[in-house]
Amino acid sequence: DAKTTQPTSMDCAEGRAANLPCNHSTISGNEYVYWYRQIHSQGPQYIIHGLKNNETNEMASLIITEDRKSSTLILPHATLRDTAVYYCIVRAAMATGANSKLTFGKGITLSVRP
């Protein structure tokens, strides 16, 4: 079972920041927060991950609350190509075991409008 909850959908205007929330209130101390996205009819694409500190890369920023029970993925300047389903997943750091699997929930559908 997915250990995260996300809104079903959201939209934002092209060029604006898209803030995608995720709740993971039962996250364990050794679990990371991962974000993937899936553009229609393609395989999932890795975006970013973090443990407790905020993270930023060329695609997005990840803001994790101090209690680690929720996080927000930020796409700073959304484009039409960012329209996709975004999955927030928690996963243990260890490479083996059930908790190391990436289990996908329903994700949030982001629609970027012109």
Added chain:
Amino acid sequence: GAVVSQHPSRVICKSGTSVKIECRSLDFQATTMFWYRQFPKQSLMLMATSNEGSKATYEQGVEKDKFLINHASLTLSTLTVTSAHPEDSSFYICSARAQEWGALYEQYFGPGTRLTVT
């Protein structure tokens, strides 16, 4: 990021035949590969996990004799759908996890294979 390829990207087969899908990690060695299935408007469902040189571990409800997985090398895993039926029509996606990739074992996905059984 690392690149994972799948072949074929699309396949149409007749009911009762078998179909093989290949998954390759192109620029890294993957000790573990995963096979997912995705039906329309649904999320990805993990079918099985395979480790190089050993038998695959199937998720509950996935028939191991129907979905044969072979992970013979660190860069190649295959999924064979045997005696395919229309209800097996789906989007099959593989994923590979690097043997060593910094502090964590990251997982990358292939582009998927659309299987249609007529």
